[in-house]
Amino acid sequence: MAQSAFRDSGFDLALAILRRRKWVALTALAATLSLALPFVVYLPDVYRAEATVIIENPDASSAFVHGPMPDLETRLITIQQELLSRSRLTDLIAQLNLYPGPRRRASMEALVQRLRRDVHVELSRSDRGRATTIGLKISYIGLDPRSAAAVPNTLATLYVDENTKIRERQTAQMAEFLKTQLKGVRQAVDVQQARLNGFKEGHAGQLPEQLSMNMVALERLNERLRLNLDAQARIVRRQDRGGAVIAAEEVVDPLQNLEQRLAELQSKFTDNHPDVIRLKAQIAQTERERAAKPSRPAKPKIESPANVDPDVNALQAEERTLRSQIAAYEQRIQSMPKVEQDLEALQRDYSSTKDSYDSLLKRYEEAQLADSLEQTKQTELFRILDNAIVPTFPAAPNRGRLMLMAFFLAVAFALGAMLLAEHLDTSFHTVGELRQFTTVPVLASIPYVPTRTTLATALRIVLSAAAIAVFCVLLAGLAYRTARENTQLVWMLSAPRV
Numbered sequence: 001m002a003q004s005a006f007r008d009s010g011f012d013l014a015l016a017i018l019r020r021r022k023w024v025a026l027t028a029l030a031a032t033l034s035l036a037l038p039f040v041v042y043l044p045d046v047y048r049a050e051a052t053v054i055i056e057n058p059d060a061s062s063a064f065v066h067g068p069m070p071d072l073e074t075r076l077i078t079i080q081q082e083l084l085s086r087s088r089l090t091d092l093i094a095q096l097n098l099y100p101g102p103r104r105r106a107s108m109e110a111l112v113q114r115l116r117r118d119v120h121v122e123l124s125r126s127d128r129g130r131a132t133t134i135g136l137k138i139s140y141i142g143l144d145p146r147s148a149a150a151v152p153n154t155l156a157t158l159y160v161d162e163n164t165k166i167r168e169r170q171t172a173q174m175a176e177f178l179k180t181q182l183k184g185v186r187q188a189v190d191v192q193q194a195r196l197n198g199f200k201e202g203h204a205g206q207l208p209e210q211l212s213m214n215m216v217a218l219e220r221l222n223e224r225l226r227l228n229l230d231a232q233a234r235i236v237r238r239q240d241r242g243g244a245v246i247a248a249e250e251v252v253d254p255l256q257n258l259e260q261r262l263a264e265l266q267s268k269f270t271d272n273h274p275d276v277i278r279l280k281a282q283i284a285q286t287e288r289e290r291a292a293k294p295s296r297p298a299k300p301k302i303e304s305p306a307n308v309d310p311d312v313n314a315l316q317a318e319e320r321t322l323r324s325q326i327a328a329y330e331q332r333i334q335s336m337p338k339v340e341q342d343l344e345a346l347q348r349d350y351s352s353t354k355d356s357y358d359s360l361l362k363r364y365e366e367a368q369l370a371d372s373l374e375q376t377k378q379t380e381l382f383r384i385l386d387n388a389i390v391p392t393f394p395a396a397p398n399r400g401r402l403m404l405m406a407f408f409l410a411v412a413f414a415l416g417a418m419l420l421a422e423h424l425d426t427s428f429h430t431v432g433e434l435r436q437f438t439t440v441p442v443l444a445s446i447p448y449v450p451t452r453t454t455l456a457t458a459l460r461i462v463l464s465a466a467a468i469a470v471f472c473v474l475l476a477g478l479a480y481r482t483a484r485e486n487t488q489l490v491w492m493l494s495a496p497r498v
Contacts, residue, residue: 016430021418027468028417029410034472036406039479043402045394046490047145051152052386053136053159072134073123079162080121083155089115096150098142101485118142118487119151135385141487145391152388160382175367182364185357192350199346206332208340218329224275225322231261232315255290257311258283396494 018025055072082088089112093099099111124135136159140151200207205214262279270276428434431445483489 017418017422021421024421025414025418029414030468030472031475032410032413033406035475035479036409037403037479038476039483040397040399040402040406042480042483043397043399043490043493044143044483044485044487046141046143046396046487046494047148047391048139048141048395049145049148049152049388049391050137050139050386051156051384051388053138053156054383054385055134055136056381056383075163075166076123076134076136079159079166082162083158084116084119086112088158092151092154096147096154098147098151114487117491119155138388140388141395141491143485143487149388149390153384156384156387160384163382171367175364178360178364178367182357182360185353185360188353189350189357192346192353196343196346196350199343203339203343206335206339207343208336211333211336214329214332218326218333220275221322221326221329225319225326227261227264228315228319228322231257232312232319235312235315255283255286258286396490398494402493 086109090108093103093108093111093115098115099106102114103111118141120139120141122137122139124137136156138152138155138159140148140155142148142151258279262276262283265273265276265279428437431442434442
């Protein structure tokens with residue numbers, strides 16, 4: 001019983017399975033190693049080199065130039081798209097003789113796509129103080145160490161040259177565009193200025209800033225009208241009080257009347273007032289006329305309405321003039337709100353156009369300054385900090401690690417094949433297996449009796465071994481064809497190291 005239990009133990013069962021399925025395990029192990037080992041051996045050595053470009057912003061450029069140039073990252077992306085275009089990469093492949101083997105059997109489009117995969121551009125930012133430095137790392141993964149260094153160095157040089165061309169072209173184009181826009185807006189400003197000046201000339205005396213002056217003038221005219229009406233009232237009262245006949249000495253002298261009015265005005269205004277100056281001129285003119293006539297002795301005369309008509313007529317004529325002027329000033333004052341609205345609309349249009357002109361002028365000056373800085377190379381500087389050097393050791397693959405992985409994979413596959421074959425086999429190999437399957441008692445067991453190897457058996461073994469060998473050779477050839485110069489597989493197996 002103890003011996004039967006030992007034979008049916010797990011260790012004994014595992015040994016029995018190993019003895020029965022050793023050829024299945026060896027076949028699976030050989031097939032897996034035939035596929036994995038050549039795959040690892042024939043994976044290409046991949047070399048990696050990196051060049052670093054830094055971008056520095058000088059204080060002069062960052063302090064004075066803001067508008068004309070696009071954002072730096074946008075420009076870097078534009079340069080990257082330009083350098084990774086099909087035409088540029090085709091020239092680069094031909095110039096550096098990249099992929100000499102695949103070029104004989106692959107299309108140029110496939111080589112361009114492969115080069116795009118092999119080139120990697122990474123931006124790094126560092127903010128320190130006011131100046132911002134952006135590092136640009138260009139790396140390339142290739143099969144040849146010299147090409148691995150030549151490609152990043154060439155692309156770094158192209159980055160520097162392309163950035164210079166783009167900046168010079170964009171600043172010149174922006175300055176020319178703003179100059180054209182500025183000319184058109186300047187003409188619009190001149191048109192608005194002419195309209196505004198014409199409106200002010202056509203509405204002289206009705207402008208809002210002339211309101212106080214018009215009010216003062218209107219008040220002065222009303223005062224003169226009041227004095228005129230008072231003078232006419234005095235003449236009427238004198239006529240009513242004197243009757244038809246009065247003495248000659250009571251006749252009102254025109255000169256005396258003017259002097260009386262002058263005295264009244266001087267009591268209210270200064271000598272520089274226009275009404276005072278005008279009355280003084282009238283008095284002087286009357287005195288000259290009286291001095292030119294011969295003097296006659298005064299004698300009594302009969303005063304009639306005809307004798308006072310000249311003074312009354314003069315006052316009435318002055319009254320009509322004053323009322324006409326007062327009406328004109330009142331009309332000006334009443335029309336001022338409408339004039340003010342029209343003037344504000346014109347000024348608003350002029351201010352809007354002038355603001356646009358000032359904004360364009362400022363941007364044009366900035367564009368000119370940017371163009372000047374670009375010509376003198378005082379803008380942001382693209383400089384190659386580190387050139388790529390020729391690598392001495394491949395960056396990938398790590399064959400030792402891959403060999404170890406292949407061995408463990410082969411062992412796991414062999415174990416899996418044994419377990420699968422044992423699971424699919426429905427025969428009984430031990431008395432214990434039979435007893436677990438049925439309750440019928442086992443009377444006896446016949447041990448395995450080896451027989452002599454016949455010719456047919458030997459032939460079958462030879463043919464099976466040959467088939468397994470051929471299959472392993474085919475797997476090795478498939479592994480060789482798949483792994484040879486396949487940098488993408490190296491990327492996948494070596495990430496994130498490469």
